[in-house]
Amino acid sequence: MTTGTIMQAPTDNPADDASAAGSAGPSPLRRAARWWPAAVLLLLFTAPFSTLPLPGLLDGPPGSPGSLQLLALCMVFGALATGYDLLLGRTGLLSFGHALWFAAGLYATDIAMLELHLGLLPAALLGTAFAVLLALLLGSVSLRVTGIGFSMVTLAFAQAGSILVQRDPGGLTGGEEGRSVPADRLPGALVGIGNTANLYWIALGYLVLTLVVVHRAVHSPAGRVWEGIRENERRVEVLGLRPHGFKLAAFVLAAALAAVGGVVYLLVSGGATPQAATSDFTLSLLVMVVLGGSGTRWGPLLGGVLYTWADHRLGDLANSDAVRGLPAVLRVPLSQPLFLLGALFVAVVYLLPGGAVRLPARIREARAARSGRSARPERSGRSADRTDQPDQTADRTAGGTTA
Amino acid sequence: MDTVVLLTLTGLGLGALYFLVASGLSLIFGLMDVLNFAHGALLSVGAYATWWAADGHLPGAGPDGAGFLLSVLFGTAVGTAAAVLLELALIRPLYTRPREQVLATVGVGLAVPALLMAVWGADARPFPKPAALSDTVRLLGAAVPADRFVLVAAAAAVLVVLRLFLGRTRHGLVVRAGVEDRAMVTALGIDVRKAFTLVFAIGGAAAALAGALGGLYFGSVSPGQGTSLLIFAFVVVVMGGMGSVTGAAAASVAVGLVQQFANYYTAAGLGDLSVVVLLAVLLLVRPRGLAAAGAAGRPA
Incomplete structure (x- = not known):
């Protein structure tokens, strides 16, 4: 019985794949396309001033408060997923307790403002410090076990946190209803529906911060060790390094990013609710990361944005006339x-x-396959790296015969 | 005294539910290394199928007597079918990618309760209770609801059947051998994948039965019921040792009792808290962990 396989199954890295394809023949167009993140960032900077209607995508023009809030939420969750991938995709740690750090930052900041009557900035610092200390403590304990055991320990700790929040100890967390943020403690520029644009800027700032921190961390010497741990932890040990410290560093860094995300979420959503502490929250982060692409630079962000947008907008789709007219089998x-x-x-x-x-790499491959035999050697060389495809088809036929 | 008796039997009833969920979960994990996050969804499917049948939609089934029994059978059958479908359609094609298998079950665990919610609404539906089970039984001075005994009896029956199946039949032998060393069983020329479908069917049946009986215990069915039971089932699986049915039985009794007594004698909610903390502590004092316990080879 090898529980380790769940953790150590190598996640193939599409970023490597894409860069390999790029270096094979960098056309000017391809090189220009590399600057697309800057273009997207520029687009995000213009969003609060835009009145261009995007029917279907957003309810109103991007500059309207409702749309800005949705965009801010999308960015917060995109950043949260990016931080979570530091564990899942970069270090190979399947944590089911990430909601705990998010909720710790969220609730600790809110409670510090409500009960200790602190201003926003001291409260946010206190909340983040609390979450980081908690992560340091629980992380060093839970990282003593590996594989699925680690997943379970983190799940247990997060569940304990979730129960605690729901039980409302001493009237601190507000139980089922949660607690809204005290408007009189916030700076005036963050209060009121007219100031949604400022919340948007904060969310954008958090997103950029997360992307920069994750990018730098992954390309630091420690990041190389994380990659090694993901591929084969035993081998890292043989090289004379102690994985525990590196894993703890990744764990605490991801927790700190999640805690800051909790603070930003508190501002954007205007309060703390117990849903933030549930294991469902962690599972949704997991879904975002895998949806977009684990272990890649933009994948988790893409997944987080897509998930959050769909979660909010698909509800409206259900109420639209087009869906209302459908038969029950499809409508429900x-x-x-x-x-x-x-x-x-x-x-x-x-x-x-x-x-x-x-997806783009897949489409390119499919097109290359169709364009004839000239592309054959290069393509087969690359697909040899990824063994999942032939294995899968082989297994499917094998499964078909035994079924 | 009467409080202790009532708490004990309620704890045992809860433990019976945990056992029904955890036994399948444990076998699936022991054999396939798949942590089945869709197990809670299977429970919800069983609960809703039973409720649907007992609500008068299935001819012959009803909220009372033999009709209720038929409803429970129908619910269990639907849960079993759903589990087999899950294994054949989603788990089997991902056989070479264990991590993706877990992720696929996470997706199903999200989608199925959402679908139930779409069809029957997010609110809890009152579950029909047969007249024979709505009475209380006087035992040692305590008035104990009769359904507690049904739960305990059903779990005991499942335990006995599972032990007989694992210990006395050829298929049970393959499952047990697979839990111990899957590669060796494959090397001996036995197709373990048939055993995979089999354990999924068993697990799905037990979970669906837990759904039907959980309806009795809680008095209602709701889409999220299975998922909330799942975490405690994980606790049971870990405590009992992955892949061990007897261990799961002992652990579920312990968890159910601890939860009930702690919730009653200390603050409400502290019982739930103590159980999850117990899980963390247990994993930490035995850092070699679950794999070691399973490989040491307790015979199911």
């Missing part, structure tokens, strides 16, 4: 965003290993 499933997301997730796991960021 379409009315539940979570059903569609769950089904989409299964489809991605099943059909598109590596996530949505993999």
Whole structure:
């Protein structure tokens, strides 16, 4: 019985794949396309001033408060997923307790403002410090076990946190209803629906911060060790390094990013609710990461944005006239965003290993395959790295004969 | 005294539910290394199928007597079919990718409760209770609801059947050998994948039965019921040792009792808290962990 396989199954890295393809023949167009993140960032900077209607995508123009809040939420969750992937995709740690750090930052900041009457900045610092200390403590304990045991320990700790929040100890967390943020403690520029744009800027700042921190951490010497741990922890030990410290560093860094995300979420959503502490929250982060593409630079962000957008907008789709006219067999499933997301997730796991960021590379491969034999040697060389495809088909036929 | 008796039997009833969920979970994990996050969804499917049948949609089934029994059978059958479908359609094609198998079950665990919610609404539905089970039984001075005894009896029956199946039949032998060393069983020329479908069917049946009986215990069915039971089932699986049915039985009794007594004698909610903390502590004092316990080879 090898529980280790669950953890150590190498996640193929689409980023490597893409860069390999790029270096094979960098056309000017391809090189220019590399600057697309800057273009997207520029687009995000203009969003609060935009009145261009995007029917279907957003309810109103991007500059309207409702749309800005949704965009801010999308960015917060995109960043949260990126932070979570530091554990899942970069270090190979399947943690089921990430909601705990998010909720710790969220609730500790809110409670510090409500009970200790602190201003926003001291409260946020206190909340983040609390979450980081908690992560340091629980992380060093839970990282003593590996594999599925680690997943279970983190799940248990997070569940304990979730129960605690729901039970409302001493009237601190507000139980089922949660607690809203005290408006009189916030700076005036963050209060009121007219100031949604400022929340948007904060969310954008958090997103950029997360992307920069994750990028730098992954390319630091420690990041190399994380990659090694993901591929083969035993081998890292043989090299004379102690994985525990490196794993703890990744754990605490991811927790700190999640705690800051909790603070930003508190501002954007205007309060703390117990849903933030549930294991469902962690599972949704997991779904986002895998949907977009685990272990890649943009995948988790893409997944987080897609998931959050779909979760909010698909509800409106269900109430639209087009869906209302459908027969019940189609209408009923379409009315539940979570059903569609769950089904989409299964489809991605099943059909598109590596996530949505993999799609362009897949299409390119398919086109190369069709364009004839001249592309054959290069293509076969690359597909030799990824053994999942032939294995899968072989297994499918084997499964078909035994069924 | 009467409080202790009532708490004990309620704890045992809860433990019976945990056992029904955890036994399948434990076998599936022991044999296939798949942590089945869709197990809670299977429970919900069983619960809703039973409720649907007892609500008068299935001819012959009803909320009372033999009709209720038929409803429970129908619910269990639907849960079993759902589990087999899950294994054949999603788990089997991902056989070479264990991590993706877990992810696929996470997706199903999200999608199925959402679908149930779409069809029957998010609110809990009152579960029909047969007249024979709505009475209380006087035992040692305590008035104990009769359904507690049904739960305990059903779990005991499942335990006995599972032990007989694992210990006395050829298929049970393959499952047991697979839990111990899957590669060796394959090397001996036995197709373990048939055993995979089999354990999924068994697990699905037990979970669906837990759904039907959980309806009795809680008095209602709701889409999220299975998922909330799942975490405690994980605790049971870990405590009992992965792949061990007898261990799961002992652990579920312990968890159910601890939870009930702690919830009653200390603050409400502290019982739930103590159980999850117990899980963490247990895993930490035995850092070699679950794999070692399973490989040491307790015979199911």
